[in-house]
Amino acid sequence: MTRDDILAALAKVSVPGGGDLVSRDLVRALAVEGTTVRFVIEAESAEAAQGLAQVRDAAEAAVKALPGVEDVQAVLTAHGPKSAPKAAPAGEPPSLKIGRHPTPDKGQGPAKIAGVDRILAVGSGKGGVGKSTVSSNLAVALARQGRRVGLLDADIYGPSQPRMMGVSKRPASPDGKTILPLTAHGVTMMSIGLMLDPAKAVVWRGPMLMGALQQMLSQVAWGELDVLIVDLPPGTGDVQMTLCQRSAVTGAIVVSTPQDVALLDARKALDMFNTLKTPVLGLIENMSSYHCPKCGHEAHLFGHGGVRAEAEALGLPFLGELPLSIDVRVAGDGGTPIAAGDGPEAEAYARLAEGLVRGGMA
Numbered sequence: 001m002t003r004d005d006i007l008a009a010l011a012k013v014s015v016p017g018g019g020d021l022v023s024r025d026l027v028r029a030l031a032v033e034g035t036t037v038r039f040v041i042e043a044e045s046a047e048a049a050q051g052l053a054q055v056r057d058a059a060e061a062a063v064k065a066l067p068g069v070e071d072v073q074a075v076l077t078a079h080g081p082k083s084a085p086k087a088a089p090a091g092e093p094p095s096l097k098i099g100r101h102p103t104p105d106k107g108q109g110p111a112k113i114a115g116v117d118r119i120l121a122v123g124s125g126k127g128g129v130g131k132s133t134v135s136s137n138l139a140v141a142l143a144r145q146g147r148r149v150g151l152l153d154a155d156i157y158g159p160s161q162p163r164m165m166g167v168s169k170r171p172a173s174p175d176g177k178t179i180l181p182l183t184a185h186g187v188t189m190m191s192i193g194l195m196l197d198p199a200k201a202v203v204w205r206g207p208m209l210m211g212a213l214q215q216m217l218s219q220v221a222w223g224e225l226d227v228l229i230v231d232l233p234p235g236t237g238d239v240q241m242t243l244c245q246r247s248a249v250t251g252a253i254v255v256s257t258p259q260d261v262a263l264l265d266a267r268k269a270l271d272m273f274n275t276l277k278t279p280v281l282g283l284i285e286n287m288s289s290y291h292c293p294k295c296g297h298e299a300h301l302f303g304h305g306g307v308r309a310e311a312e313a314l315g316l317p318f319l320g321e322l323p324l325s326i327d328v329r330v331a332g333d334g335g336t337p338i339a340a341g342d343g344p345e346a347e348a349y350a351r352l353a354e355g356l357v358r359g360g361m362a
Contacts, residue, residue, distance in 0.1 A: 116222055
């Protein structure tokens with residue numbers, strides 16, 4: 001018995017007005033303690049709650065019928081009274097709730113995204129190694145190679161792609177379900193940062209993170225793409241698991257700096273992708289070297305060659321070295337990735353993109 005088993009059972013319980021308990025996002029505080037299952041059914045108002053008594057009874061019966069469940073405790077509650085929502089002004093798209101609970105896994109395995117040929121996950125074991133910078137610049141570099149590219153910012157707690165790609169407009173939703181992504185520098189992009197107040201922290205538990213990621217994968221009208229790059233958050237948590245278990249990910253690229261501390265966490269990311277049965281397409285060494293703009297001296301502030309050596313030791317492809325440059329930082333802060341222009345930094349990303357295209361990975 002798992003949470004997904006329970007949610008799958010609750011998804012079969014219909015609700016007055018259409019839909020079910022899960023699709024209407026009415027289930028809260030689901031907990032499994034031994035053979036006991038507890039959850040809350042939260043209605044939108046006290047009046048709505050009065051009409052859900054039979055739904056609660058049906059939900060308890062559906063869960064109690066699962067193997068291994070001996071006791072079910074369902075509580076029916078409601079939001080406090082609130083004023084009716086204001087109608088959207090004429091011509092304005094309906095609002096779209098982001099951060100719902102995920103839909104249950106129906107046991108069909110990883111699913112493809114309609115119109116998307118390949119999904120590349122860009123990950124790292126720790127923050128601060130430039131993973132988001134690599135993701136945005138790689139997306140732009142691939143677009144300049146003539147590929148149809150999408151970029152999904154899956155770093156829910158710290159979305160940075162809107163700033164790096166120079167977009168801030170809220171995506172439209174013509175029907176309250178479909179999300180129309182934005183386009184910047186030849187790349188189709190979507191980020192949770194475009195849907196929420198940028199000044200507010202995202203204070204969500206794991207299920208809401210997973211639900212938001214599902215929405216951005218399945219409800220966004222990505223169109224026809226050769227490759228969708230997913231900028232993952234640092235670490236090895238809920239977002240990474242949801243992406244690799246629910247979506248047909250072509251492979252993962254791991255970004256690390258050469259220093260030993262970063263490589264320690266990069267190894268954990270590699271082990272995570274191995275555990276999730278996601279192929280690792282290669283490693284990238286970011287901040288590999290620094291060239292002084294005044295004297296031309298080359299320095300290796302974080303060491304050099306550590307990622308290449310790690311790739312060789314593990315028998316994985318080494319995809320390339322990317323320099324540490326103030327121009328890369330300035331370009332990202334300014335909303336125009338360095339790969340969109342010319343110069344040695346842009347050439348480094350162009351070589352990386354060429355290698356991925358030549359290898360059939362993008």
